[in-house]
Amino acid sequence: MTHTVPNADITSIIPIVITLGLSLGTRNVVIGLFAGVVSAVVMLVGFNPLDVMSTLVKDQLVTTLSNSYNAGVIVLLVFIGGFVTLMEKSGGGPAFALSIVRKISSTGRAQLAAWCAGIFIFYSDLGTPLIVGPVFRPLFDKLKISREKLAFIVDSTSSPVAILVPFIGWGIYIISLIQKEFDGAGQDLSALDSFIQAIPFQFYAILAIFIVPVLIYANLDFGPMAEAEKTAKRATEHSISEQNKDNIQAFSHSKARASFVFIPLLIMATVLCAILLPLGFPFEKVAGSTFRAALSSAYFFAALSLMFMMAYYGVRTLTEGIGLYLQGMGNMMQVAIVLILAWTFSGLGKELGTANYIAEQAQQGFPYWLLPAVAFVLSGIISFSTGSSWGTFAIMFPLMIPTAFAIEASLVVSIGAVLSGGLFGDHCSPISETTILSSTGSGCHQFEHFRTQLPYALTNGTIALCCFIFAGFNPQTYWIFIALAVQISILYLIVNLQKFRLKQAK
Numbered sequence: 001m002t003h004t005v006p007n008a009d010i011t012s013i014i015p016i017v018i019t020l021g022l023s024l025g026t027r028n029v030v031i032g033l034f035a036g037v038v039s040a041v042v043m044l045v046g047f048n049p050l051d052v053m054s055t056l057v058k059d060q061l062v063t064t065l066s067n068s069y070n071a072g073v074i075v076l077l078v079f080i081g082g083f084v085t086l087m088e089k090s091g092g093g094p095a096f097a098l099s100i101v102r103k104i105s106s107t108g109r110a111q112l113a114a115w116c117a118g119i120f121i122f123y124s125d126l127g128t129p130l131i132v133g134p135v136f137r138p139l140f141d142k143l144k145i146s147r148e149k150l151a152f153i154v155d156s157t158s159s160p161v162a163i164l165v166p167f168i169g170w171g172i173y174i175i176s177l178i179q180k181e182f183d184g185a186g187q188d189l190s191a192l193d194s195f196i197q198a199i200p201f202q203f204y205a206i207l208a209i210f211i212v213p214v215l216i217y218a219n220l221d222f223g224p225m226a227e228a229e230k231t232a233k234r235a236t237e238h239s240i241s242e243q244n245k246d247n248i249q250a251f252s253h254s255k256a257r258a259s260f261v262f263i264p265l266l267i268m269a270t271v272l273c274a275i276l277l278p279l280g281f282p283f284e285k286v287a288g289s290t291f292r293a294a295l296s297s298a299y300f301f302a303a304l305s306l307m308f309m310m311a312y313y314g315v316r317t318l319t320e321g322i323g324l325y326l327q328g329m330g331n332m333m334q335v336a337i338v339l340i341l342a343w344t345f346s347g348l349g350k351e352l353g354t355a356n357y358i359a360e361q362a363q364q365g366f367p368y369w370l371l372p373a374v375a376f377v378l379s380g381i382i383s384f385s386t387g388s389s390w391g392t393f394a395i396m397f398p399l400m401i402p403t404a405f406a407i408e409a410s411l412v413v414s415i416g417a418v419l420s421g422g423l424f425g426d427h428c429s430p431i432s433e434t435t436i437l438s439s440t441g442s443g444c445h446q447f448e449h450f451r452t453q454l455p456y457a458l459t460n461g462t463i464a465l466c467c468f469i470f471a472g473f474n475p476q477t478y479w480i481f482i483a484l485a486v487q488i489s490i491l492y493l494i495v496n497l498q499k500f501r502l503k504q505a506k
Contacts, residue, residue, distance in 0.1 A: 012354040015043070015345070015354070023382070027386050030341065036345055037344050070339075072289055077332050078332050078336075083264075084169070087264070098135060113136070114136045128154065134443075146231065147443050158438065163202065172292075179191035190288070195415070201420075204461060207463060208427065224455070225452040256315050260309060267302045306321070338394055346397075363406055371404060371472060372471060379421025383429065387426070392418075420464050
């Protein structure tokens with residue numbers, strides 16, 4: 001079926017408006033993206049429902065799925081999903097965390113150990129809170145550290161760590177969205193290279209990770225978190241036992257080993273090296289299809305080793321391991337749906353001339369240096385309202401990347417701004433998955449976690465926004481070091497203000 005492509009005018013942004021409106025209104029990005037895709041098809045073929053659905057399925061969704069790059073990404077995500085579920089249900093994470101917990105007797109070390117465990121168990125942002133939280137919760141209760149503090153530490157080391165790693169689910173998803181926009185713009189660029197170059201400009205993620213050890217070293221709490229810590233210090237054994245009712249527990253097994261975490265990751269690295277090093281990686285450029293195939297193989301052999309280890313130590317039978325692996329593969333369906341809709345939405349936008357229209361408007365006076373800051377703010381608003389950073393990326397990259405090309409703004413800084421804004425909004429949102437899971441795993445009320453974390457998130461967000469303004473002018477990687485220095489200075493100032501107030505009170 002042929003259809004006429006309309007001129008690129010203001011009507012071309014109607015699907016974007018519909019997507020944003022429904023995503024924010026329903027707090028469901030899938031509904032917003034689907035409505036945006038349907039509205040774009042209507043604009044291309046008319047209002048006949050039969051033509052719309054036929055075109056949507058045959059010319060859009062099937063075409064998107066039949067693309068070799070898209071199919072390769074989905075296959076890789078399925079392998080990742082199977083491996084992550086196996087790791088979460090193997091008992092290896094709790095065994096690793098417990099091996100740390102047994103050696104801790106001070107509050108500072110307990111918090112630092114939880115932070116380290118959250119960083120090391122990087123393979124699943126949603127699994128980390130349900131592994132680290134339940135394992136460290138009894139230790140935090142014993143040392144009278146608030147569960148709100150545990151939830152904050154867990155939340156600061158789940159998504160912020162995952163978003164910096166290019167070879168796990170977060171990275172693969174983001175890279176696939178970026179590559180779609182590069183291809184649509186006719187740019188011969190590598191999305192993987194751009195993602196890696198943007199890592200130093202993920203200001204919010206890096207600030208969120210490093211604020212934890214700085215707070216621990218400074219022995220500092222402020223805002224509602226300080227109140228929560230005082231309450232925890234006054235807690236009795238009875239009040240703590242009341243809190244322990246109906247707490248979620250991570251899967252653990254007496255025969256589970258910490259090696260369930262180390263060995264599969266070591267095998268994964270070995271397989272990757274065996275496949276990629278003979279091709280000259282990382283000094284020579286490797287085709288994206290080869291890299292995805294190598295990653296898929298690495299995840300498969302890592303999962304296979306974990307299944308055999310669980311069976312050997314009597315944690316789960318081989319049949320149970322295979323069942324968990326298949327279940328994890330199925331769990332990636334939601335991610336696949338978002339990706340397919342995002343890819344389709346991007347392709348339809350190109351047909352409608354949406355990217356060209358936005359770029360033309362931006363060229364008429366929008367300052368290039370302001371794009372990263374605007375991208376950060378808009379991403380934060382969308383993520384806060386929907387509770388979905390992944391959905392935010394799917395909406396923002398088709399808008400931001402063509403604009404960056406058109407006005408010659410720094411691409412890697414703008415990518416970092418979208419990622420940082422999505423994560424910032426997610427951390428500030430009381431309805432985000434990570435907020436819910438971090439509070440659930442740590443055994444504290446969801447609103448209390450949101451309330452106590454918010455001042456820290458706003459502090460990091462403000463620093464990040466300022467850095468994006470300056471990095472828009474001068475895209476140098478040293479801005480992340482300036483951001484960390486400013487963060488430390490602000491926290492140092494708060495420490496001294498608190499000391500001054502104590503002296504005045506006396």
